[in-house]
Amino acid sequence: MAELENNKDLMSVLWSGADILRSKMDANEYKNYLLGIVFYKYLSDSFLIKAYDLIYDEKPETLKIALDAYKEAVEDESGEELKEEIRSEFHYVIEPELTYTSFAQAANDNSFNREQLQKAFNNIEQSDEIFADLFADIDLYSNRLGTGDQKQSDTVASLIKEIDKADLLNTDAEILGNAYEFLIGQFASETGKKAGEFYTPQPVSKILTKIAINGQEDKRGLSIYDPCMGSGSLLLNAKKYVKYPEYIKYYGQELNTSTYNLARMNMFLHGVVPANQKLHHGDTLDADWPTDEETDFNMVLMNPPYSAKWSAAKGFLQDERFSDYGVLAPKSKADYAFLLHGLYHLKNNGTMAIVLPHGVLFRGAAEGKIREKLLRAGNIYAVIGLPANMFYNTSIPTCIIVLKKHREGRDVLFIDASKKFEKDKKQNKMTDEHIEEVLELYHKREEVEKQSYLASFEEIEENDFNLNIPRYVDTFEKEPDVDINAVLTDMNNIDDELEKVQGELVAQMKELTAEDDTIMASLNSLIEMMGR
Structure with missing residues (x-):
């Protein structure tokens, strides 16, 4: 049950990111931004979790703690060795200042720089052939994001803050994969x-x-x-x-x-x-x-x-x-x-x-x-x-x-x-x-x-x-047989009912009067015609 709730929460957070872009472009365009940034968060979070595990042999309590530990390790002589160990398994390395966690902090402090995010995308694409041109559809400088540098940066920062609510640290691959499938379906x-x-x-x-x-x-x-x-x-x-x-x-x-x-x-x-x-x-x-x-x-x-x-x-x-x-x-x-x-x-x-x-x-x-x-x-x-x-x-x-x-x-x-x-x-x-x-x-x-x-x-x-x-497959459904006697009985009943209603209407019309002789003549002609 908890897994189901996590799944729903994750889907809800990820889909809410679409609200930020929906008024600016159609779904076929904004899906690239949303899915691409979700994916970068996945790469970054996975990297920090792995780094912390290699340093302390355990899972970090938060991504902030993992980032701090990674920063400290990078400043140490063993930093390059740590990076290479992660690279051998993940095929990429992310510098501390280019992690999604750093971008989210900057977005919350109003100091986000989309140049850094573009650099992060480029680094991933160049790290291994399997990532080549992976973020090519994400134009961080598009006028669709807003008019002018500031509005465009603000839009990207808002999206980063919203997606940061997704707790990938405590989400297994299957739940994340299902959430991504949900987004694609939406x-x-x-x-x-x-x-x-x-x-x-x-x-x-x-x-x-x-x-x-x-x-x-x-x-x-x-x-x-x-x-x-x-x-x-x-x-x-x-x-x-x-x-x-x-x-x-x-x-x-x-x-x-x-x-x-x-x-x-x-x-x-x-x-x-x-x-x-x-x-x-x-x-x-x-x-x-x-x-x-x-x-x-x-x-x-x-x-x-x-x-x-x-x-x-x-x-x-x-x-x-x-x-x-x-x-x-x-x-x-x-x-x-x-x-x-x-x-x-x-x-x-x-x-x-x-x-x-x-x-x-x-x-x-x-x-x-x-x-x-x-x-x-x-x-x-x-x-x-x-x-x-x-x-x-x-x-x-x-x-x-x-x-x-x-x-x-x-x-x-x-x-x-x-x-x-x-x-x-x-x-x-x-x-x-x-x-x-x-x-x-x-x-x-x-x-x-x-x-x-x-x-x-x-x-x-x-x-x-x-x-x-x-x-080869006969799906023909035979129409039910028609009961002719029942149809005739219904027709007779309808005729009787019609005659009765018509008689009542004629009786009511006979009670009508008018001072205009022309109107009375027309009315009498109608009564005579209906009474035949």
């Missing part, structure tokens, strides 16, 4: 359509992860790959469902620079050590990655941009990711290019789960040829239809396609989960109960009336390799 809600760049709603993430991880929960050194990782939230979900979370190896790629930086911060805040995070900034389709280290993975999870444009250049027909299929995904719809990229990087005994629009299930031409080839090879294991309006960036219904590389049989399980949701503000939301229902259908792998169907390869072939879910 930004996704406020950002709307732009959120598709960095966030997959948790219910969808949970289904994808639990499906792909099934049977691999006990594997030590589980490898996970997301070629369109966004903020890294989908990758990090796996920690919740495995026996050895500390040994998971995460591989992710992201094109958007801001989102790539967000993912790197997210990894650290979830306690993932540098050796276990291999994140790459680049275009997933244009240049294959990874190519020179581990290249296939136990799990592949993907929520790529839907029906995105790509070059579809002829040279890709010689690319090992696509060469087996004889055709390329069309220029205007890269959905199958993403799918084939992910499948190429899947281990022979692994599982891949990808979210895509329903069009990939039935569109013809090149996509139809690729789909047929996948079905003939037995690669498509299941198709799950999700509710519409699940995502912040689109209201269209989507589906999860589950793929395997080598398996016996070529049957495909179809699940219609389109009605498994409840309304939640702007989006539809799947509850834990809905998620468990879908997972139960997935594991049963059999026909359940109006919910799931296991189609043989022959049935799919007869359907010309069309995977549109309604072809």
